[in-house]
Amino acid sequence: MIDPRSFDAARALTGKSxxxxxxxxxxxxxxxxxxxxxxxxWRVLREFRSADDLDPFDLVIADxxxxxxxxxxxxxxxxLGGVExxxxxxxxxxxxxxxxxxxxxxxxxxxxxHLLTRHRERPGRSAAAPVVLAADDDPxxxxxxxxxxxxxxxxxxxxxxxxxxxxxxxxxxxxxxxxDVNMPFLDGFEVLASLRADPHTAGIPVVMLTSVQQEVDxxxxxxxxxxxxxxKPFNPMELLARVQRLVQKS
Amino acid sequence: MNIATPEPDDLxxxxxxxxxxxxDLEVIDNLRSLGDEALIDEVVQLYAKDSPxxxxxxxxxxxxxxxxxxxxxxxxxxxxxxxxxARHVHDLCAxxxxxxxxxxxAGASSALELLEREYARATxxxxxxxxx
Numbered sequence: 406m407i408d409p410r411s412f413d414a415a416r417a418l419t420g421k422s423x424x425x426x427x428x429x430x431x432x433x434x435x436x437x438x439x440x441x442x443x444x445x446x447w448r449v450l451r452e453f454r455s456a457d458d459l460d461p462f463d464l465v466i467a468d469x470x471x472x473x474x475x476x477x478x479x480x481x482x483x484x485l486g487g488v489e490x491x492x493x494x495x496x497x498x499x500x501x502x503x504x505x506x507x508x509x510x511x512x513x514x515x516x517x518x519h520l521l522t523r524h525r526e527r528p529g530r531s532a533a534a535p536v537v538l539a540a541d542d543d544p545x546x547x548x549x550x551x552x553x554x555x556x557x558x559x560x561x562x563x564x565x566x567x568x569x570x571x572x573x574x575x576x577x578x579x580x581x582x583x584x585d586v587n588m589p590f591l592d593g594f595e596v597l598a599s600l601r602a603d604p605h606t607a608g609i610p611v612v613m614l615t616s617v618q619q620e621v622d623x624x625x626x627x628x629x630x631x632x633x634x635x636x637k638p639f640n641p642m643e644l645l646a647r648v649q650r651l652v653q654k655s
Numbered sequence: 656m657n658i659a660t661p662e663p664d665d666l667x668x669x670x671x672x673x674x675x676x677x678x679d680l681e682v683i684d685n686l687r688s689l690g691d692e693a694l695i696d697e698v699v700q701l702y703a704k705d706s707p708x709x710x711x712x713x714x715x716x717x718x719x720x721x722x723x724x725x726x727x728x729x730x731x732x733x734x735x736x737x738x739x740x741a742r743h744v745h746d747l748c749a750x751x752x753x754x755x756x757x758x759x760x761a762g763a764s765s766a767l768e769l770l771e772r773e774y775a776r777a778t779x780x781x782x783x784x785x786x787x
Contacts, residue, residue, distance in 0.1 A: 543731065544701040545738040549686070552694045587730055616730065638737025638745065641685060 417518045419444040424459050426450045426467040426475060428485060432508045436466060439510035464517055469494070469502070481520040483513065491646035500650075501633070504643055519627055535652045536560045536577055540570035540596065541585035541614065546637075550583055553641040557649065567591025571599055574606050580655045581648055582611045584631075586622050594622075597629045610651040614639065666750050666762055670769065673743055677776040682740030683784060699781045702739045706732055706778075710771060713751065717763055725763060726755025741777035744770060 423445055425433050433449050440447045450458070456478040459465050467475045469486025476482075476498045484494060484502040491502050501516045503509070537559050539550040544565075551561040562577055564570040568590040574582060582600075586593040593613060600606040610632035615622040623634045632651055635644050686695050709732040716724035733748035747770040754763045 541734075543734045543738070544705055545698045545735040548694065548697050548701055549689075549738055552689050556689060585734075587727075616734070637734055638682070641689060 417521050418514065420446070421463040421521070422446045422448070422461065423464045423466060423517070424448055424450055424462040426453060426459070426465060427471045428466060428468050432485065432505065435508055435510050436513065439514055443514060464520060466513070466517075483516055483520060485513075488640060488642040488646055491643075492649065494650070502646070504640070515623065522627075534558065534560060535580040535655070536562060537581045537583060537648055537652065538562045538564060538570065538573055538577060538579040539583040540564040540567065540573075540588065540593070541583075542566055542588045543585070546585070546614070549641050550644065553645045554648065557645065559648070559652065567593065567596045570596050574600060574609065575603075578605070579609060581632075581651045582609055583614060583635075583644070583648065584611050585614045586616070586626075594625060594629060597626065597631060601630045610655070612644070612647055612651065614644075666766055666769075669743075669746050669750060672746075673769065673773065675743075676780070677741060677743055677773060678780045678784065679740035679742045682738070696785055698739055699785050702735050702741075702781070703778055705735060706774065710774065713767055713770075716755075717760060717767060720760060722755045722758050722760055722763075724755075725760065726752045729755060736777070739777075739781060741774070741781070743773040744777050747773060 418440070423440060425436055425447055427450070428436065437447055437449070453459070456475055459475065459478045459480055462480055465475060465478055465480050465482045467482055467484055469484045469490035472484065472490070472494050476494065478498065482498060482500040484491070484500060485505045485508070486502065488504055494500055494502070499520070501520055503513050503516060537554055539547055539561055540563070541547050541550070542565055547563045547565075551563065554561045562573055562579065564573045566589040570582070570584065570588070571591065584593045584596060591599070597611055600609060600611065611630070613622065613626040613631045613634040614637055615626065615634055616637050626634055633647050635647060683695065686698065709728050712728040713725055713732075716728060729748040729751035733745050733752060736745040736748060747766055751763060751766050751770065754760060754766065
């Protein structure tokens with residue numbers, strides 16, 4: 406996994422104050438150690454009275470079980486929980502999530518960094534029936550993405566290479582794009598850069614699908630404006646939760 | 656097997672695990688949880704159709720001594736193998752991709768031989784799951 410100390414996560418998180426809310430002790434100890442590694446300040450809140458208690462903090466890490474209580478918090482929140490918990494999160498709050506168990510502290514630090522630094526994206530389209538474009542040269546991935554998105558009524562268009570992905574994006578103006586990195590003709594980074602350079606597509610949120618052996622791709626994707634990422638091999642339900650989060654915001 | 660070159664350590668470790676079930680049933684359960692048995696049929700059939708050209712590409716690239724092409728073909732098969740839970744094929748693809756990215760093809764012949772064997776086991780097991 407990514408070593409967050411090897412890029413600018415350490416600089417972005419250094420000195421930040423982070424509340425750890427209602428997180429199991431097994432996890433909070435590891436999280437605290439990770440935050441100390443990037444010299445962030447942290448405080449464990451086993452109980453809290455209202456979301457106002459979180460105002461003094463720059464970021465919040467919370468168990469997904471306390472979603473209703475913390476969702477009105479004005480600070481970015483990173484939830485920890487099962488994939489099934491994520492669908493319950495109010496899309497209006499500025500959040501991301503890490504699927505546990507197991508806890509991957511490096512992933513957590515990367516996502517905290519992204520919460521702090523990412524650009525907020527709001528696509529101009531608000532269609533009643535969301536459309537998501539999935540671009541991948543692997544037909545099994547496309548079949549799985551289409552099936553899982555179809556479960557919640559999201560129409561999934563597909564593209565088998567980077568060139569087709571650009572063409573279909575310009576034609577369809579999808580609410581979100583699931584983008585593989587390694588594709589023929591144009592790779593995912595080239596597609597993402599082209600999308601961001603075009604005012605008509607610049608605001609479409611993109612979820613990068615990346616191999617777990619190419620974590621550096623995650624950082625490159627974020628720097629090019631990706632909204633999120635999912636590592637391959639991927640859990641379809643996690644991908645669904647991440648795409649839904651973006652589609653609901655659009 | 657190519658005995659002229661030593662195997663990378665990770666490949667030797669991987670060889671030890673090959674007697675385990677070729678399919679990660681949790682991945683199949685995840686597909687089933689999407690509520691559509693036809694999806695497993697579709698994905699398994701796509702995998703069976705899409706993989707042989709990728710394996711052939713690896714074999715050709717290896718014969719040509721083209722490490723970059725070996726890595727590229729291995730990467731493609733790795734992704735689809737992960738999707739169907741063909742864990743040993745996935746891991747062997749990862750090993751071949753790593754070998755190819757390293758620029759040297761030491762151990763690649765041995766890894767490809769294992770991969771072809773594991774691919775046959777995986778597709779057999781997938782076919783059984785599909786028809787069960």
